[in-house]
Amino acid sequence: MRRSLLASLAALLVTFAAQGRAHAIGVLLPTRPEIEPLAIRHHRVSISVRERIAETRVEQVFLNQSGETLEATYVFPLPPGATVSGFTMWVDGRPQRGELLESAQARAVYEQIVARMRDPGLVEQIGGNLFRARVFPIAPNSEQRIELRFTQTLEYHGGVVHYRYPLRTAGRAARTLEDLTITAEIVSRTPVRAVYSPTHALAIAREGDQRALASYEGHRVALDQDFDLYYAVADGDVGLSLLSHRAGGDDGYFLAMIAPRTALTEHELASKEVIFVFDTSGSMTGDKIARARAALDHMLARLGPNDRFQVVRFSTDVELLFDRGASMPATPANVASARRFASRFVAAGGTAIHGALDEALRTRAPTTATPRMIVFLTDGMPTVGETDPATIVREVTARTTATTGASTRLFVFGVGDDVNTTFLDALAVGSGGTSDYVRGEDGAELQQRLSTLYDRIAYPVLADLHLSLPGASAFDVYPRDLGHLYRGDQLLVVGRYRGEGAVQVVLEGRVGGATPLRLEFPVTMPSAETRNDFLPRVWATRKVATLLDEIRLNGERPELREEVVRLARQFGLVTPYTSYLVAEDVEIPRGIAPVPDARPLRPMDEPAPVSEAQADFERFADATAARAPQTTSSGGGGGGGGGAASMAPEGGRGESGRRLSARLRDLRGAEQAAALAAQDARFVLGRAFVRRDGMWVDSRYRAGRRELRMRWGSEGYFALLRARPELGPALALGDRVTIAIDAARVIVIDPSAPERISETDVSAFLE
Known part of the structure; x- marks a missing residue:
């Protein structure tokens, strides 16, 4: 059975390596299998990007909390195309050396790691080369510091450069004991415009048009999502770059990143x-x-x-x-x-x-x-x-x-x-x-x-901005009012589109306070785009926040509440209406034994912003203006309270009122995909998976469809991954997952499923 499992894992590794889906984490694995990976005291990443060549310096301090002397192996799967340029580690005052394993050797090592840790999340972290170093001895209750440097050429598409430092880690290493710190210096001959992360809230500083600094720091941070950084480069007074995402057959999502040049004279403001x-x-x-x-x-x-x-x-x-x-x-x-x-x-x-x-x-x-x-x-x-x-x-x-x-x-x-x-x-x-x-x-x-x-x-640079995409049939664009663009600032606009092909993004406003401005930027709106899958949730977060603000300021209407509930369920979001209700409305397949207290195989801690949002929404109803008769409504689509009969609700006062106001203000301009994510929901494959009774259930699941059940790690499981590698993010959720393949078929991963499901069974089901 073990040999079969490892053979399947090897085939899976080939599949993911071919797709370039490598992830990079640094873990310190004791050789004794009963001991979990060592906890991370702090994790610090320094990134220097010059003309798309990125050098990453990683400093990790691990803590041996076992009370015993340990031998361990440090493993760091490298991003595609990355080259190790430096490694520093001292044990008993002696420098240690590491070795680079090519993909074939790396696969064998990863087989052992996956089988030992029984972590479904690792299926997303497989591929490419692996850096490995033996560490011995690690004294009881002591620290082990490791430094690693590697270089890579970054992906460039449509004027936007993308950098990824994957952070997802399992076991004790899934949360830093102290800080996670990330700094990035970006230098480019072509002016750097917008700098953006959909995963981590960045502080951004600019030093002229050719250099930008981005930083993130958090304490006791859950290492449950990769760090993604996008930056745009463009000549001209104003840069506009577009990211898009579109699942086959659906309307698409876009993010327009707008930033002016930094070096402006007083008279240009x-x-x-x-x-x-x-x-x-x-x-x-x-x-x-x-x-x-x-x-x-x-x-x-x-x-x-x-x-x-x-x-x-x-x-x-x-x-x-x-x-x-x-x-x-x-x-x-x-x-x-x-x-x-x-x-x-x-x-x-x-x-x-x-x-x-x-x-x-x-x-x-x-x-x-x-x-x-x-x-x-x-x-x-x-x-x-x-x-x-x-x-x-x-x-x-x-x-x-x-x-x-x-x-x-x-x-x-x-x-x-x-x-x-x-x-x-x-x-x-x-x-x-x-x-x-x-x-x-x-x-x-x-x-x-x-x-x-x-x-x-x-210091406004451009006043009263308006964005349009003639020919793309754009709709549901947020923010609704773009306002002014200020010196050193940037504007992120999210929306949806129905059209496709080559179009012009038109940006209009006033420059110098009076002179009309019209700029056109050629872009291509794709009919299908699998990249940038964070965009749907960023868009949904902004739309929900806008609707909640309208309810709070103008009073509740059934159609607004229903739209909030629909979006929350579709995208797995916390709202005042759905924060405790999402899981209750989800069916689970028949014959599945509920496991109310079960936790995922790898920790998926609730992000701090989620619990804070939950608390901030508790007095939402008290802070909501009373609904006025329709005859007095201003009829505005996001406006300022003309329909409110009373603007003095008690819930709008004091600390709770301030927190709710700040929460909705931040969410209206949300940049991170997880800003409003529900605790028991994950957004993968373009839709929400909700955790109920210990099982992650696809929000598109409906009873009565044809089902194929299998166990995690079985022959059929890996046959499914080989046949449908795009299902990897859903299968990585755990060992109890229900996935709607299409309108007629469902895959159920469950420990109670038949032990033997063959590759032939899977192929027949998918035909």
């Missing part, structure tokens, strides 16, 4: 009009008012020579720096006047939000082509003048969306526990702006966060 609206009501006493003044001073210092501005102070009354309805050039004299004006701010009185926003909206530059931004800070609800939040939202939204020429956008900043995030978010979303919140006890945090918000929007 868009001029803007900024109206600062500051709350000085009695609740802004103490450190808060001082920090607000300091933040305003910071923002005034970042006004450009072509900008205009106005300052509006409000409490019970409303006071303007300049004449009513006028903004003034940001000259040194006018900025100095603004600083003197702010120095007199005193916290006292009520909160005239409606009156303050009315004055801000009356203010207009001499030319309507100048983009207008209203930076609005408040720490309370309206108490003076018009106090109904729904009325204020309806009026402000109507006035910001009805303007001719350039847009008016509200950037809202809420302070403390008394603000209602449902109300303030509706103001921001209705104008195409953004919102952010702080608790308020820490004045330094208020100053820092407000300054950071303004720094991000201070």
